[in-house]
Ligand SMILES: O=C(O)[C@@H](O)C(=O)CO
């Protein structure tokens with residue numbers, strides 16, 4: 544059975560961020576992920592993780608100015624210094640939090656532009672080298688453009704090609720089932736074909752990004768397929784609960800019992 548990580552940027556939002564750790568542990572989670580920890584002292588987060596007995600499995604590099612619309616810096620040639628600083632910042636936080644996976648967001652950029660393509664590939668190589676020294680894996684995640692208009696990395700084949708071309712053991716695919724279904728469908732075949740490249744999986748129902756089992760896919764069937772395919776990593780529960788988070792966790796009990 545996959546190990547589930549509660550995504551604390553979306554789940555348990557009825558609590559203040561630092562209180563979500565204890566809430567996740569009370570609900571039975573042993574691991575958590577979140578998008579951006581940077582507004583908090585990492586030592587405070589580490590204390591919450593420790594008190595709740597939780598593992599932190601994934602967070603994102605700083606994305607630039609989110610409020611101004613930035614969604615990562617990697618593909619932006621004019622933001623190279625900022626990108627490199629974001630790698631250092633994320634690695635510093637990861638050292639305190641014990642995190643082994645970092646998601647490098649690409650940014651809003653035109654994939655047809657040579658300048659963006661070159662910047663992205665250089666950024667990925669740079670992040671991979673810096674992370675390798677710390678035993679950390681860098682993840683790239685295709686994201687659908689309905690949720691994130693103009694996002695550079697919106698294609699699973701492109702992501703697989705980038706990972707293959709770079710050829711680093713510590714660069715992997717973040718396979719978000721929600722984005723995959725919107726971008727491409729063919730979820731089971733995608734998992735099967737891309738499994739050697741996958742370093743992290745996330746799940747939410749489609750189209751409303753709620754609890755698994757509330758959308759158009761047979762999410763429990765997909766989770767069982769992960770087992771059959773030998774996936775031994777975490778599945779991030781990156782969904783917006785329809786109501787109180789705890790009230791919507793029946794899908795996890797159903798899955799454990801199935
Ligand atoms: O799927 C997502 O949206 C996230 O995994 C992410 O990292 C960017 O928002």
Ligand SMILES: [Mg+2]
Nearest residue numbers: 684719745781
């Ligand atoms: Mg995701």
